[in-house]
Amino acid sequence: MTYIKPKFRHPELPVNAVGYARKDYEGAISTLCGGCGHDSISGAIVQACYEMAIEPHRLAKLSGIGCSSKTPTYFLSNSHGFNSVHGRMPSVTTGAILANRDLIYLGVSGDGDTASIGMGQFVHAIRRNLNMVYIVMNNGCYGLTKGQDSATADLGSISKGGVPNAYMPIDLAGMAIELGASFVARSFSGDKTQLVPLIKAAMSHQGFAFIDVVSPCVTFNNNPGSTKSYDYVREHLEATAAVDYVPEKEEITISYGEGQTADVELHDGSRLALHKIAPNWDPHDRLSAIQRLHVAREKEEVLTGLLYLSKDNETFHQFLHTVDQPLNTLTEEDLIPSQEVLAAINADHR
Amino acid sequence: MKPTDIKDPEYFHRVVDCQYACPAHTPVPEYIRLIAAEKYTEAYMVNWESNVFPGVLGRTCDRPCEPACRRGRVEEEPVAICRLKRVAADFKDDPRAHMPMGPFPANGKxxxxxxxxxxxxxxxxxxxxxxxxxxxxxxxxxxxxxxxxxxxxxxxxxxxxxxxxxxxxxxxxxxxxxxxxxxxxxxxxxxxxxxxxxxxxxKGGDLPRLPGRWDAPDHIHIGITWLASVAFEHTTKIGKKVIVLGGGNTAMDCCRTARRLGGEEVTVVVRSPFETMKASPWEIEDAMREDIPILNNMPPKEFVVENGKLKGVLFEKVEAVYDESGRRKLIPTGEPDVFIEADDVLIAIGQExxxxxxxxxxxxxxxxxxxxxxxxxxxxxxxxxxxxxxxxxxxxxxxxxxxxxxxxxxxxxxxxxQGQDVAKDRPAPTVNLIHQKMGIHEWGYDNDIAGDLRYKVPHLEKKQSLHDRKLEVELGFDPATAFREAQRCLNCDVQTVFNTSRCIECDACVDICPTSCITFTMNGEEEDLRTRLTAPANNLEQALYVSEPLKQTARVMIKDEDVCLHCGLCAERCPTAAWDMEKYLYQVTKAGQGCNTTLAV
Incomplete structure (x- = not known):
C-alpha cells in the first residue's frame, strides 16, 4: 500500500440526476505530493461534474505536461482523455472541438505548460474563443523539475530554493481578458466553496472559459516568502464577489443582507448569483475587470472570483460557419456534393 | 461544538466499536492482527487476560461485538470476530508459560x-x-x-x-x-x-397453570434442567416427537439436543412472531438446518394428556398487534386451535x-x-x-x-x-496511543482494505453430527481462511489523530478520504454541523471528532467517525503530519493488575 484507494465508499452517498454517485466521477489515486493544491482542484472538478450531473462519456479532458497535466488521471476515469505534448494541449483541443462539437471540453494545464512553453498556443486558443474550460493549476514553480521559478512567480517571491525571483510575473487572467476571453475567473485550490461554482459556471459557458487557480506547491513553494503558499494566499485573499451557481430551473433562495447582489445569466439558462460584490467592478465590463486586477496587484491582494464575463460572444464554430452536426459524424454522403451541385459549382467558375 | 478531548480514554474507546460493545472490553482488533500474523498463542493471551475463556467464548459467545462492528456499516456483514477468537484457541501452543504461575505469596485474606x-x-x-x-x-x-x-x-x-x-x-x-x-x-x-x-x-421458567401441566410430569421437562441432565448423562434419550416451547438460545439448544437423542420430529413453537425471537440469528439458522421447523404466533393452551399419557399440545393462533406506545399485544386471530402431537415437551421460556x-x-x-x-x-x-x-x-x-x-x-x-473504598478507589483503564508511521507508504499495521465478504465456518456433515451429541458441529476456520477473515478487520483501534497546529488546510485529507468522513467548515452546534458535512452523518451513535479552530481560516476540522475505514490515507496524504495514525490500546484494569501478563507484541 497505499497506491490503492479502498473500494468502499460512504454507504449513504446520494446520486445525481443521471443516477451517478460522486465516486463515479473519481479517478485513480493521486501520485502527486500529499497536500498538493492540484489534488484539491481535481476534487473540485469531480464535485462540479457530479453536481452538474454530467454523463461522464459526454466530457473530454485534455492536458499537456507537468504536475498539473498529470491530474486528469486522478479524476473522471469514465471520461475521454488526451494527455498531449508539453504546451500543446490547446492545439489538440482545437482539433477535438473541430471534430466533435458536442462534447464538453476540459483543458487542464499548469503555469509552465501555459505561461512558458505553451504561451503561443494559449493566446491563440483565446483568440479562437474555443468552446472549452481552460484551467491553469498555477503554483508559480516547476514542481516536476524540482521547483524552479515559473513565469507566473511574483517578483521577489521566494521558493524553497531561497533566491527571490528577479522577473516580472505574467498575469494569465489579465492577459486572457486582454485577448478577449469570454469568461475569466481566478480561484484558490483551498477554497472549494468558490472554486466549485466557478467550474460549474465555466462549463455552462459557451466559449473560452478560463480559470486561473492558485494552487500551492506544498513541496517547493509553500515556505515563508512565497506568494503562492497556503498561508500567504489565505492572508491576501480578496474576492470580487461571493459566487453561487444556480442551475437552470432552480430559484435563488439565498439572500444576503449586506452588499449588492447580481444575477449573471449563462448560456445554458443557468445563472451565477454574485453576492457582496466589490465596489467599482462590473462583471460584464472588461475595463473595470482590468482596473480591479491592477488595483489588487498594487495592494498585494490575490483577487479571486469571477473577473469578467462577456454578454455575447461568438465561438469558434460560429466564426467558421460549420454545420450543427459534429464533423466526425458526417458521412461520405453528407460530404461529397452530388453531380448536380458539382456541375453548378463548376459552372460558377467558368 | 467543543473541541473533542482525545485525552478522555472513553473517546477513542467508543471508536473501537467491537471493543466498546464487548462487556469485558476485549481488545478485538489487537488479537485479530495477531491471528493474521499467525501469533495464535499471543492472540489467545490477549483474550485470556480479558475474557478468561477464549475457547469457550469463541464458540458460544452472544457476540455483542459483531452487530457493532464497523465493517457491517460499510459492507454487508461484520467481521466473524467470534470465530476468529476460536482460531486463536484452536491453533495456540501451550499458553501456560504466558500465564501467572503459582504458588503465589499469600496475602492472608x-x-x-x-x-x-x-x-x-x-x-x-x-x-x-x-x-x-x-x-x-x-x-x-x-x-x-x-x-x-x-x-x-x-x-x-x-x-x-x-x-x-x-x-x-x-x-x-x-x-x-x-x-x-x-x-x-x-x-x-x-x-x-x-x-x-x-x-x-x-430456575427455569415453567407454565405451572397451563391445563395438563402436572398430568404427565415425566414427559414435560424444564429446558435447562433437562439440558443439565443430558450433560451429566442422566438422560440419554427422548421421544420421537418433541415440542420445544420458547424462542431463546436455550430453546435452540433443547431442540438440537433432542434431535440427537432420538427426536425425529422436533418442532419449536414460539408464542410471538418469528422476528422477535430472542435466540441469536445463527443459533436459529443452525436449528433450521437440522430440519427443525419453527412455528410462530402460537401460545400453548393446553397439554393434552389421555390416560396419564402425553398426547401433545394444543396451541392458539394469535397475531401481534402494537399499540401507539409500541407495546405488543398478542390477539387471537379466531382461527381454529392447532394440535401438535408430542411424546415429550421441553419448556424453554426463560430462567430466573x-x-x-x-x-x-x-x-x-x-x-x-x-x-x-x-x-x-x-x-x-x-x-x-x-x-x-x-x-x-x-x-x-x-x-x-x-x-x-x-x-x-x-x-x-x-x-x-485492602481497606480501600470500593467505589472511589477503582482503577482507571490503561490506555496507550502509539504512533504507527514507518515510512512514506508504510504503517505499523496492514492498512490495505480487503474487499472480501465474510467467510462461512464449515460444518460437520449433518447426518454425522445428528448421530452423536458430542460431535462439534462447527469445525472452525482453517488458518488460511482465518487469515483472510482477519484481513477484513478495519483496525478501528488504529486511530486518526489530528493535530490542529500543524494543519495548513490543504484539503488533501478531504480529497483522499474514500468514505468522505472529513470536512473543514465553520463550527456550529452538532445538530447543524451534521447537515453540513461532506457526506450524510445520520448515525447519531457515532461521534464527530472536532478540532480547535484552525489558524488560517478559523474553520474547524470535523471528522464523522461513523464509517471511517482507518485506512490511513488522510495521514498518508497529509504533508505536515497533522494527521497521524496511532494505535490505541484500551485495557480494563484488573484487580491489583496482577493478571497483566507481559506480551511480546
Whole structure:
C-alpha cells in the first residue's frame, strides 16, 4: 500500500440526476505530493461534474505536461482523455472541438505548460474563443523539475530554493481578458466553496472559459516568502464577489443582507448569483475587470472570483460557419456534393 | 461544538466499536492482527487476560461485538470476530508459560466463591495471583457452571471447557465440587474476608397453570434442567416427537439436543412472531438446518394428556398487534386451535434467579424478582462483605457479561480487603496511543482494505453430527481462511489523530478520504454541523471528532467517525503530519493488575 484507494465508499452517498454517485466521477489515486493544491482542484472538478450531473462519456479532458497535466488521471476515469505534448494541449483541443462539437471540453494545464512553453498556443486558443474550460493549476514553480521559478512567480517571491525571483510575473487572467476571453475567473485550490461554482459556471459557458487557480506547491513553494503558499494566499485573499451557481430551473433562495447582489445569466439558462460584490467592478465590463486586477496587484491582494464575463460572444464554430452536426459524424454522403451541385459549382467558375 | 478531548480514554474507546460493545472490553482488533500474523498463542493471551475463556467464548459467545462492528456499516456483514477468537484457541501452543504461575505469596485474606461458573472463575483468576486464598463451592461434579450444564457438547466440546476451567483452578483455587451451599448464614459464620456469589439463574421458567401441566410430569421437562441432565448423562434419550416451547438460545439448544437423542420430529413453537425471537440469528439458522421447523404466533393452551399419557399440545393462533406506545399485544386471530402431537415437551421460556439458600435476615437486601440489591458498578450487596456477579447479580445475560462482572467484583473484593473504598478507589483503564508511521507508504499495521465478504465456518456433515451429541458441529476456520477473515478487520483501534497546529488546510485529507468522513467548515452546534458535512452523518451513535479552530481560516476540522475505514490515507496524504495514525490500546484494569501478563507484541 497505499497506491490503492479502498473500494468502499460512504454507504449513504446520494446520486445525481443521471443516477451517478460522486465516486463515479473519481479517478485513480493521486501520485502527486500529499497536500498538493492540484489534488484539491481535481476534487473540485469531480464535485462540479457530479453536481452538474454530467454523463461522464459526454466530457473530454485534455492536458499537456507537468504536475498539473498529470491530474486528469486522478479524476473522471469514465471520461475521454488526451494527455498531449508539453504546451500543446490547446492545439489538440482545437482539433477535438473541430471534430466533435458536442462534447464538453476540459483543458487542464499548469503555469509552465501555459505561461512558458505553451504561451503561443494559449493566446491563440483565446483568440479562437474555443468552446472549452481552460484551467491553469498555477503554483508559480516547476514542481516536476524540482521547483524552479515559473513565469507566473511574483517578483521577489521566494521558493524553497531561497533566491527571490528577479522577473516580472505574467498575469494569465489579465492577459486572457486582454485577448478577449469570454469568461475569466481566478480561484484558490483551498477554497472549494468558490472554486466549485466557478467550474460549474465555466462549463455552462459557451466559449473560452478560463480559470486561473492558485494552487500551492506544498513541496517547493509553500515556505515563508512565497506568494503562492497556503498561508500567504489565505492572508491576501480578496474576492470580487461571493459566487453561487444556480442551475437552470432552480430559484435563488439565498439572500444576503449586506452588499449588492447580481444575477449573471449563462448560456445554458443557468445563472451565477454574485453576492457582496466589490465596489467599482462590473462583471460584464472588461475595463473595470482590468482596473480591479491592477488595483489588487498594487495592494498585494490575490483577487479571486469571477473577473469578467462577456454578454455575447461568438465561438469558434460560429466564426467558421460549420454545420450543427459534429464533423466526425458526417458521412461520405453528407460530404461529397452530388453531380448536380458539382456541375453548378463548376459552372460558377467558368 | 467543543473541541473533542482525545485525552478522555472513553473517546477513542467508543471508536473501537467491537471493543466498546464487548462487556469485558476485549481488545478485538489487537488479537485479530495477531491471528493474521499467525501469533495464535499471543492472540489467545490477549483474550485470556480479558475474557478468561477464549475457547469457550469463541464458540458460544452472544457476540455483542459483531452487530457493532464497523465493517457491517460499510459492507454487508461484520467481521466473524467470534470465530476468529476460536482460531486463536484452536491453533495456540501451550499458553501456560504466558500465564501467572503459582504458588503465589499469600496475602492472608480468604475469599469464598459460591458457584463455579464464569463469574466465580473470573474472580478466582483475578484474585489468585494476588495471594488470596480462594475457596470455590459448586454443586456440580466439575467447574464451569452453566457453560457445562446448559451448553450442549455439539456446540462446546467438554475438552475445551475442561482446559479453560483448569487454567483458572490451577492457579491454586481450593475447589469443592458436589457441594451445594445450603446456607449463607453458615458461610458468613466462617472466617471469610469476603464472599462472592456467582450462582447464576438456576430456575427455569415453567407454565405451572397451563391445563395438563402436572398430568404427565415425566414427559414435560424444564429446558435447562433437562439440558443439565443430558450433560451429566442422566438422560440419554427422548421421544420421537418433541415440542420445544420458547424462542431463546436455550430453546435452540433443547431442540438440537433432542434431535440427537432420538427426536425425529422436533418442532419449536414460539408464542410471538418469528422476528422477535430472542435466540441469536445463527443459533436459529443452525436449528433450521437440522430440519427443525419453527412455528410462530402460537401460545400453548393446553397439554393434552389421555390416560396419564402425553398426547401433545394444543396451541392458539394469535397475531401481534402494537399499540401507539409500541407495546405488543398478542390477539387471537379466531382461527381454529392447532394440535401438535408430542411424546415429550421441553419448556424453554426463560430462567430466573433463585436464592433459597440465602436467609433473608442477614442484611442482604433483595429487590424485585428476588434479585439482590447491588451497586451496579461495584457489585457489592447491602452486606458489605458479600458481592454478586454474573446472572446471579442482575438477572440472566450471557457468559461474557458474567466475566465482565467477575473482573469488576474482583476489583471490589481486592479494594474491600485492602481497606480501600470500593467505589472511589477503582482503577482507571490503561490506555496507550502509539504512533504507527514507518515510512512514506508504510504503517505499523496492514492498512490495505480487503474487499472480501465474510467467510462461512464449515460444518460437520449433518447426518454425522445428528448421530452423536458430542460431535462439534462447527469445525472452525482453517488458518488460511482465518487469515483472510482477519484481513477484513478495519483496525478501528488504529486511530486518526489530528493535530490542529500543524494543519495548513490543504484539503488533501478531504480529497483522499474514500468514505468522505472529513470536512473543514465553520463550527456550529452538532445538530447543524451534521447537515453540513461532506457526506450524510445520520448515525447519531457515532461521534464527530472536532478540532480547535484552525489558524488560517478559523474553520474547524470535523471528522464523522461513523464509517471511517482507518485506512490511513488522510495521514498518508497529509504533508505536515497533522494527521497521524496511532494505535490505541484500551485495557480494563484488573484487580491489583496482577493478571497483566507481559506480551511480546
Amino acid at each position: 480468604k475469599i469464598a466463591l459460591i458457584g463455579g461458573g464464569p463469574a466465580s472463575l473470573t474472580v478466582a483468576r483475578d484474585l489468585a495471583p494476588l495471594g488470596y486464598e480462594l475457596h470455590l463451592f459448586d454443586e456440580q461434579i466439575k467447574g464451569g457452571g452453566m457453560m457445562r450444564s446448559q451448553i450442549p457438547s455439539f456446540r462446546l466440546p467438554e475438552s475445551v471447557l475442561d482446559e479453560e476451567v483448569g487454567y483458572v483452578l490451577d492457579l491454586g483455587v481450593h475447589a469443592v465440587f458436589n457441594k451445594y451451599v445450603e446456607s449463607m448464614r453458615e458461610v458468613l459464620a466462617q472466617d471469610y474476608d469476603a464472599i462472592f456469589v456467582g450462582t447464576g439463574a438456576p 434467579n433463585s436464592f433459597p439458600w440465602i436467609e433473608r435476615d442477614l442484611g442482604i437486601e433483595f429487590g424485585q424478582w428476588d434479585v439482590p440489591v447491588l451497586n451496579p458498578v461495584t457489585f457489592q450487596s447491602t452486606l458489605p462483605k458479600v458481592f454478586f456477579g454474573g446472572d446471579a447479580a442482575l438477572g440472566p445475560k450471557n457468559i461474557i457479561t458474567a466475566v465482565a462482572h467477575g473482573h469488576q467484583a474482583a476489583i471490589s473484593i481486592d479494594l474491600f480487603c
